Amino acid sequence: MWYFCDILGRVRHSPFIGLYLLGFWIAPVSLHPQCLDFKPPFKPQEDLQFCAMYRNFGCCDSAKDQELMAKFYKIVDNFDNYAYANCAGYVQDLLCQECSPYAAHLFDAEDPSTPIRTIPGLCPDYCSQFWLKCRSTITLLSDDLQLAQAKPDQVHFCQHLELEDPDYCYPHLLSNQQLTQNLGHVRADPEGCLQLCLEEVANGLRNPLAMVHANDGTHRFFIAEQVGLVWTYLPDRSKLEKPFLNITKAVLTSPWEGDERGFLGLTFHPNYKYNGKLYVYYSVEIGFDERIRVSEFRVSPGDMNVVDHASERIILEVDEPASNHNGGMVMFADDGYLYIFTGDGGMAGDPFGKYGNAQNKSALLGKVLRINVDDNDRGPLYRIPSDNPFVRERGARPEVYAYGVRNMWRCSVDRGDPLTKEGKGRIFCGDVGQNKFEEIDIIEKGRNYGWRAKEGFSCYDKKLCANSSLDDVLPIYAYPHKMGKSVTGGYVYRGCEYPNLNGMYIFGDFMSGRMMSLQENKNTGQWNYHEICMGIGLTCAFPGLINNYYQYIISFAEDEAGELYFMSTGVPSATSPTGVVYKLVDPSRRAPPRKCHYDPLPVRVKSKLIKFRPKETLTGVELPTKHQKLSPPEEPVRPHPTESAVSESDKDWLQELMDILKEQEAAVVTTTLPQTTTKPPRHTRRKNRRKKGKHRSESGLAPAVVPQSGAVRLAGDEQGRDDRGRVEIFANGEWGTVCDDLWNTKNAAVVCRQLGFRFALKASKHSEFGEGKSLRILLDDVQCEGTEESLLDCQHTDIGMHNCAHYEDAGVICGNSDYVDA
Structure with missing residues (x-):
């Protein structure tokens, strides 16, 4: 599937790319089952007695079926024996087309510019037979004055009932294979790509990374922003003006794109309805140390929509040796225990100790932890479950439930099949990879998930990988970095509204x-x-549905009823208000009416309500007033995710186009920064999209003198600005790049001062200014105090020694005033 990101990063099908590939890709005409209530068809819960031809799939439930039956008998009460014998079948056929999966087409309900028909669109041959035998029933079937006026003239009458597209008329559509094949199943293109739609639920959020419900019957949902704010939303999607929780002053984060520190997780106690307890996971700075903190709060006794901020009790803190791989998931599983998912401590390759943090059971990093927080009002804040797997292992932390994880980003508990409960209680997680693979795991007690010995199914540390005692469990799925570079774990769909999705684990990739x-x-x-x-x-x-989303998929969520959502943003910054929450929708089939109905418990609101106003729109679709004639489709050409579909030069052109749009995005998006604890990140998990640029020497601006060892220059800014770019250093007689491991503003300050600037405004990472592939990587793990005269005077690995790739090339933005000039 070709994707295109617009200026704010929405994922959509590209009109540019469509034109580019027009020579060999003609998309097929899309089928569109739809009922008169503008919703997808469904399988009735009870058999239909009257319109039995649609008992398996259509637009009528038993109540509507009975209503049409009553209408039928009211009409045929006017018939004599001859009329009943000849016309009752026609009347039944026409009435029952309200139950057809294509009712909206047959009655012209899709086109808002035309009134809904009272009699469905008929094929000419069928209409002629109906007119010859049963035209006396027309006024009984319809009160349409135009039809009544056309009744005396067969040609005029049938022209009035004719649809522009004969493929959609009744009864021919029943035998049209192209329209009826796979009806009621999730649609897929020839490559197997499933076609779903979205409904916008919330917008204007700053990196929304968690959406949870309290399981208290109110069907509220709570959305957490990375800066440390949690907002309350009511079932009608209105937002309370006053935040549910505000710990922005305590949360450690920054506005830099890709900084993964911040407010990272939120969960409610299974007995929240009675004890009012909730748990949060966030980054803090204590002195010069960065830590992850898990705290308990209680809801305010005077307002069910506000947390009592004075009730915070710190359950657990863990030192973070670097600013990335912070983990961030906290949740309760079916056993009632609190599960905490930590990252391996950051940097590349889990370099801590002989085997790394993840394989070290005496460390809390790189683990799945399980603790008991029940009955903790007195005594210890948490207890160790007696069946935790390593409680009796010498040297192991008793909190450890599973180990060998790198940086699990978003986990979930399977609710189980609605009828059989099969799968109930399984814990699914996405684990972010290093250089090659992303993976999905099912978490089991006491198991080793392989990191750093393995990444996905392949060996990462060959010596550890060969260890016969590793006994690791393999992921259920892993994908290469050509498909994505930062997995976002999702949920197994167990909701009511879209039966086709039951049992499907849906997840995404952030990058x-x-x-x-x-x-x-x-x-x-x-x-x-x-x-x-x-x-x-x-x-x-369909009304209210859209077909595009912002690119950076941050998190997935379930509401109290089990429906599935995800959160994404156009700018991956903790302070950019481009975050949107979407609900996943299957347009091919829904649950029967009233099956999924629930009555939320009342919510006493003391704050002002902000009504939800959707901003996203359906793209690439011009709703026609007349159907185009269906023709046999040519198979679309869609590149397989692991195969090349265009030449390398074409890829460069496409990448260049997306890079230009991202530059425009950066220029138009402005944000107001909330009051948060900020510190430049030492390392980040998520990599920015690569930007291309030329060396100044390639543009004719070669250095005027032979550089001295330690000299630096900036390259790669597409606008040719002198104050920003990829850092390149001259050492051992050659120019090379600097790896961004441990790269921070102190390092950037040394570079900027070497270049004659007063301030370092940003220490950029992950090849923000393009990859210096024509050069060697010369420096890694640079650690400056900020006062050195040259980058070479700072601590660093031996020149030319590194464990990096060019997508980790470091850069800077310098200036003579302390703000960034965009």
Whole structure:
């Protein structure tokens, strides 16, 4: 699937790329089942007695079926025996088309510029037979004055009932294979990419990274922003003006793109309805140390929509040796215990100790922890469950439930099949990889998930990987970095509204914006992969639905009823208000009416309500007033995720286009920074999209003199500005780049001062100014005090020694005033 990101990073099908590939890709006409209530068809819960031809799939439940039956008998009460014998079948056929999966087409309900028909669109041959035998029933079936006036003239009458597209008319559509094949199943293109749609739920959020419910019957949902704010939303999606929780002054984060420190996790106690307890996971700075903190809060006794901020009790703190790989998931599983998912401590390759933090059971980093926080009002804040796997192992931390994880980003508990409860209680996690693979794991007690010995299914540390005592469990799925570079774990869908999605594990990738799914084969135990695409053509042309989203997929969520959501943003910064929450929608089939109905418990609101106003729109679709004639489709050409579809020069052109749009995005987005604890990050997990640029020497601006050892220059800014770029250093007689491991503003200050600037405004990472592939990487693990005369005077590894790739090239933005000039 070709994706294109617009100025604010929405993922959509590219009109530019579509034109570019027009020579060999003609997209097929999209099918669009739709009912008269503008929603997808469904399978009735009870058999239909009257319109039995649609008992398996259509737009009528038993109540509507009975209503149409009553209408039928009211009409045929006017018939004599001859009329009943000849016309009752026609009347039944026409009435029952309200139950057709294509009712909206047959009655012209899709086109808002035309009134809904009272009699469905008929094929000419069928209409002629109906007119010849039963035209006396027309006024009984319809009160349309135009039809009544046309009744005496067969040609005029049938022209009035004719649809522009004969493929959609009744009864021919019943035998049209192209319209009826796979009806009611999730639509997929020839490559197997599933077509879903979205509903916008909330917007204007700053890196929304958690959305949870309290399981208290109110069906509220709570959305957490990375800066340390949590907002309350009511079931009608209105937002309370006063935040539920505000710990922005305590939370450690920064506005730099990709900084993963901050408010990272939120969960409510299973008995929250009675004890009012909730738990949060966030980054803090204590002196010169960075830590992750898990705290307990209570809701205010005087306002059910506000936390009592004075009630905070710190349950656990863990020192973070670097500013990345912070983990961040905290949740309760079916056993009632609190699960905490920590990262391995940061930097590359888990370099801490002989085997790394993740394999060291005496360390809390790189682990899944399980603790008991029940009955903790007196005595210890938490207890160790007696069946934790390492409680009796000497030297191991008793909190450890599983180990060998790198940086699990978003985990979830499977609710189980709604009928059989199969799968209930399984814990799914996405674990972010190092250089090659991202993975999905099912967490089991006492198991080793392989890091740093393995990354995905492959060896990372060959010596550890060969250790016969590793006894690691393999992921259920892993994908290479050509598909995405930062997995965001999701949920197994167990909601009510979209039965086709039941059992499907849906997840995404933060960097590529790719949406994916896994479905377990019950016979083999294997997990089958399908990519998820936004619906093309008219697939998402339902009221309130959209077919595009912002690229950076941060997190997934379930509401109290089990429906599935995800959060993404156009700018991956803790202070950029481009975050949106979307609900996943299957446009091919819904649950029967009233099956998923619930009555939320009342919420006493003391804060002002902010009504939700959607901002996103359906793109690439112009709703037609007349259907185009269906023709046999040519198979679309869609590149496989692991295969090349265009030449390298074409890829460069596409990348250049996306890079230009990202530059425009950076220029137009402005934000107001909240009051937070800020500190430049030492390292980040998520990598910015690569930007291209030329060396100044390539543009004719070669150095005027032979450089001295330790000289620096900036390269790669597409606008040719002198105050920013990729850092390149001259050492041992050659120019080379600097790896961004441990790269911070103190390092940047040395570079900027060497270049004659007063301030270092930003220490940029992950090749923000392009990759210096023509050069060697000369410096790694640079640590400056900020007062050195040259970068070479700072601590660093031996020149030319590193464990980096060029996507980790460091850069700076310098200036003579203390703000960034965009």
